[in-house]
Amino acid sequence: xxxxxxxxxxxxxxxxxxxxxxxxxxxxxxxxxxxxxxxxxxxxxxxxxxxxxxxxxxxxxxxxxxxxxxxxxxxxxxxxxxxxxxxxxxxxxxxxxxxxxxxxxxxxxxxxxxxxxxxxxxxxxxxxxxxxxxxxxxxxxxxxxxxxxxxxxxxxxxxxxxxxxxxx
Amino acid sequence: xxxxxxxxxxxxxxxxxxxxxxxxxxxxxxxxxxxxxxxxxxxxxxxxxxxxxxxxxxxxxxxxxxxxxxxxxxxxxxxxxxxxxxxxxxxxxxxxxxxxxxxxxxxxxxxxxxxxxxxxxxxxxxxxxxxxxxxxxxxxxxxxxxxxxxxxxxxxxxxxxxxxxxxx
DNA sequence: AACTTTACCTTGGTCGGCCAATTAATGGGC
DNA sequence: GCCCATTAATTGGCCGACCAAGGTAAAGTT
Numbered sequence: 436x437x438x439x440x441x442x443x444x445x446x447x448x449x450x451x452x453x454x455x456x457x458x459x460x461x462x463x464x465x466x467x468x469x470x471x472x473x474x475x476x477x478x479x480x481x482x483x484x485x486x487x488x489x490x491x492x493x494x495x496x497x498x499x500x501x502x503x504x505x506x507x508x509x510x511x512x513x514x515x516x517x518x519x520x521x522x523x524x525x526x527x528x529x530x531x532x533x534x535x536x537x538x539x540x541x542x543x544x545x546x547x548x549x550x551x552x553x554x555x556x557x558x559x560x561x562x563x564x565x566x567x568x569x570x571x572x573x574x575x576x577x578x579x580x581x582x583x584x585x586x587x588x589x590x591x592x593x594x595x596x597x598x599x600x601x602x603x
Numbered sequence: 604x605x606x607x608x609x610x611x612x613x614x615x616x617x618x619x620x621x622x623x624x625x626x627x628x629x630x631x632x633x634x635x636x637x638x639x640x641x642x643x644x645x646x647x648x649x650x651x652x653x654x655x656x657x658x659x660x661x662x663x664x665x666x667x668x669x670x671x672x673x674x675x676x677x678x679x680x681x682x683x684x685x686x687x688x689x690x691x692x693x694x695x696x697x698x699x700x701x702x703x704x705x706x707x708x709x710x711x712x713x714x715x716x717x718x719x720x721x722x723x724x725x726x727x728x729x730x731x732x733x734x735x736x737x738x739x740x741x742x743x744x745x746x747x748x749x750x751x752x753x754x755x756x757x758x759x760x761x762x763x764x765x766x767x768x769x770x771x
Numbered sequence: 772a773a774c775t776t777t778a779c780c781t782t783g784g785t786c787g788g789c790c791a792a793t794t795a796a797t798g799g800g801c
Numbered sequence: 802g803c804c805c806a807t808t809a810a811t812t813g814g815c816c817g818a819c820c821a822a823g824g825t826a827a828a829g830t831t
Contacts, residue, residue: 459730459731459733459734459737460734460750461734461737461738461746461749461750461753462640462644462730462733462734462737463659464750464753464754464757465636465637465640465737465753466637466640466641466659467680467757468633468637468753468756468757468760469633469634469636469637469640469641470637470680471757471760471761472630472633472634472637472756472760473634473637474760475760476630491631491634512635512638562627562630563627565627565630566627566628566629566630568759568760569629569630569633569756569759569760570629570756570759571759572755572759573752573755573756577752577755578629580748580752581629581749581752581756582628582629582632584741584745584748584749584752585629585632585633585636586632587740587741587745588636588640588737588738588741588749589632589635589636589639591736591737591738591739591740592636592639592640592642592643592736592737593639
């Protein structure tokens with residue numbers, strides 16, 4: 436099998452019977468949709484001085500006020516180091532302020548700056564239109580069905596991964 | 604409003620009426636599912652010497668044999684620079700080989716190395732079980748429905764973003 | 772009180788992604 | 802034949818995300 440020529444693309448490896456797009460249709464779809472969605476979010480947030488991902492953190496701060504970093508880590512389900520670095524950048528761009536927690540000298544309290552509040556509505560609108568764009572052409576029944584199925588999938592992935600002590 | 608205590612979390616900003624989780628339910632769900640899915644893929648690929656994202660590129664190479672980089676860029680819908688860097692790393696780890704395209708001196712032909720073919724089935728199995736884990740508890744009708752809705756969403760995001768000259 | 776464990780955060784490194792700008796080769800119009 | 806637009810890749814810089822290790826402070830044990 437090493438010397439035969441066959442069709443140019445075939446037998447590159449073992450004479451593989453199946454093909455990419457069929458091996459995990461939903462998995463592939465999730466990947467693509469996620470990246471497209473993130474890109475779209477990035478564009479929607481273009482004029483807001485926020486990078487995709489930061490808006491979720493800011494939303495949480497706008498909603499909950501001053502919180503300690505651990506809370507963000509749990510709420511956004513991110514790695515601690517990720518949050519640290521995001522906050523460093525957000526602090527540098529003036530969207531966030533950090534101060535030591537008087538009640539626990541290990542902890543840090545984080546809150547949105549007053550200036551950042553100007554972005555609040557802009558972000559809300561951006562996410563609104565993003566949601567609308569995402570769901571265009573889906574009737575209400577389909578939307579709730581999609582949400583239900585995604586929730587189920589999320590639970591599947593979360594449970595089996597088993598790194599969610601309390602979120603599930 | 605600076606001195607009042609109110610509820611601890613409220614009025615951090617404008618007295619915002621709505622709240623994070625409600626602003627874009629599907630968008631949030633997509634984000635979370637995507638990250639969980641990616642993490643799960645990473646774990647499944649842990650013993651395979653591949654990082655999440657690389658497996659899709661390799662799958663394409665295994666399926667199609669030697670292709671030029673442009674084809675990967677279009678097939679995976681990634682930025683050219685992303686593909687370049689991924690290939691540099693994959694080349695360094697010995698999974699991929701690059702050689703100049705004799706027909707076009709600008710282009711580069713990429714193909715999976717023979718060694719990488721050992722991973723072929725492992726990756727296929729990993730994605731198979733990942734797919735199964737993702738869809739656990741969904742009956743066939745729900746699966747096809749999910750797939751259909753995701754395709755619709757993908758088209759929405761792809762069309763409006765309008766950076767897909769031919770893919771849509 | 773002294774020791775051990777646990778919790779909170781940071782640092783350094785690596786990857787996948789994007790954008791902007793560059794180089795090099797091809798191809799079309801004239 | 803010559804110039805110019807197009808296409809193929811690369812480089813550098815940035816961000817989100819992860820892991821592994823480290824340092825400090827709090828809580829629990831004995």
